[in-house]
Amino acid sequence: MSKELYDGILARIFGIILNWELLKVVGKREVIETHWKLLNHLDLVEREMRKISHNLRSEIMLSDTRCNRWMEPFIKERGDNGGFEYEYYENSRIEWGGF
Numbered sequence: 532m533s534k535e536l537y538d539g540i541l542a543r544i545f546g547i548i549l550n551w552e553l554l555k556v557v558g559k560r561e562v563i564e565t566h567w568k569l570l571n572h573l574d575l576v577e578r579e580m581r582k583i584s585h586n587l588r589s590e591i592m593l594s595d596t597r598c599n600r601w602m603e604p605f606i607k608e609r610g611d612n613g614g615f616e617y618e619y620y621e622n623s624r625i626e627w628g629g630f
Contacts, residue, residue, distance in 0.1 A: 540580065541577060541580055541581055541584065544573065544576065544577045544580070545577060547573065548570065548573055548574060548577065551570050551573070552570065554566070602619075602621075603619050603621070606619055607619075
């Protein structure tokens, strides 16, 4: 979920912000102020989503489920997608929580 949020939605929002900033808005002062207010609001949304994405990733890595629980499926998926074989070894003596 963290990856989809970061790579998908955040990338799109960032693209919208970049394109929106390039718009040549003309008109009454209120229209131009509203333009920048909405752009700033979208920037705040993007920052908040980025923070949520990072927090989700950190929670997964530091959770009590241990790194080994999610690492093997992650590597398997990459191997399947890339068409390569792998061997996975885990060291159960490593304490992943609390750092």
